Amino acid sequence: MENIIEVAGVSLMRDGKKLLSDIHWTVKKGEHWAVLGLNGSGKTTLLNMINGYIWPTKGSIKVLGKAFGKTSLPELRKSIGWVSSSIQERIPRTQLARDVVISGKYASIGLYEAVDAQDEEKALRLMEQLHCASLFSRAYEHCSQGERQKLLIARALMAEPRILILDEPCNGLDLFAREILLESVEELAKDKNGPTLVYVTHHPEEISPAFQKTLLIRNGEVFRQGRTSEMIEKQVLSRFFEHEIHVEWRGNRALFQVV
Numbered sequence: 001m002e003n004i005i006e007v008a009g010v011s012l013m014r015d016g017k018k019l020l021s022d023i024h025w026t027v028k029k030g031e032h033w034a035v036l037g038l039n040g041s042g043k044t045t046l047l048n049m050i051n052g053y054i055w056p057t058k059g060s061i062k063v064l065g066k067a068f069g070k071t072s073l074p075e076l077r078k079s080i081g082w083v084s085s086s087i088q089e090r091i092p093r094t095q096l097a098r099d100v101v102i103s104g105k106y107a108s109i110g111l112y113e114a115v116d117a118q119d120e121e122k123a124l125r126l127m128e129q130l131h132c133a134s135l136f137s138r139a140y141e142h143c144s145q146g147e148r149q150k151l152l153i154a155r156a157l158m159a160e161p162r163i164l165i166l167d168e169p170c171n172g173l174d175l176f177a178r179e180i181l182l183e184s185v186e187e188l189a190k191d192k193n194g195p196t197l198v199y200v201t202h203h204p205e206e207i208s209p210a211f212q213k214t215l216l217i218r219n220g221e222v223f224r225q226g227r228t229s230e231m232i233e234k235q236v237l238s239r240f241f242e243h244e245i246h247v248e249w250r251g252n253r254a255l256f257q258v259v
């Protein structure tokens with residue numbers, strides 16, 4: 001199976017501190033990953049490396065078979081969709097939802113290109129896929145936090161990325177908005193023609209079996225990685241969080257209790 005992301009022995013030093021330490025991580029085509037780590041564990045640093053914004057002090061990174069340093073990063077970045085709160089903050093508030101989505105095609109914040117009927121159709125189809133088509137002509141500022149996250153996912157999909165990174169997409173969502181967004185993400189994971197998903201979170205309860213694999217990252221190191229059912233499990237997570245945790249799977253979702 002084709003390797004989508006290959007992180008081989010990557011370490012990063014900053015100000016004499018090791019932010020990432022000997023990370024080995026391979027994402028293969030056909031598997032979606034969750035990345036779980038507490039605040040400051042190194043998740044964002046790792047994502048910045050996968051997008052080529054930070055270079056490792058040691059080790060190498062390949063994305064879609066292309067080695068960093070030997071390929072055009074702007075070209076490669078077009079294949080990577082990245083939904084994060086920093087993008088959300090940069091969207092012009094008065095922009096219409098449909099234009100927010102269409103702007104994803106041009107990887108621009110704001111829309112400066114002439115929009116054709118095909119773009120509009122595609123944006124509508126993606127908004128339907130994410131169950132937010134009713135927002136089509138609404139201003140972004142009048143959309144709820146959960147709706148905005150869906151728009152940003154549709155926006156990222158507009159460029160037909162091979163990889164979609166969802167960086168804490170449920171931050172700031174209430175219980176219900178969170179469930180609705182997670183349902184949409186699960187549907188996306190089931191789409192055989194859709195991108196490989198990398199779902200980054202510090203909340204284990206957001207990780208469903210739609211993500212077949214989970215990477216546990218702590219203090220800049222890989223604590224464990226493997227099948228989600230084996231990672232989101234009482235003994236592993238109790239050691240990972242250094243707190244005793246009960247985990248009970250109910251259907252597709254795990255329930256947690258800190259003992």
Ligand SMILES: Nc1ncnc2c1ncn2[C@@H]1O[C@H](COP(=O)(O)OP(=O)(O)OP(=O)(O)O)[C@@H](O)[C@H]1O
Nearest residue numbers: 014015019037038039040041042043044045046202
């Ligand atoms: N340029 C830098 N120089 C020094 N330290 C840094 C730099 N960038 C990040 N760090 C530190 O590296 C650690 C990992 O940060 P990172 O943002 O990757 O964590 P994270 O897992 O994404 O956390 P969060 O969930 O809070 O976003 C933190 O302790 C952070 O303070």
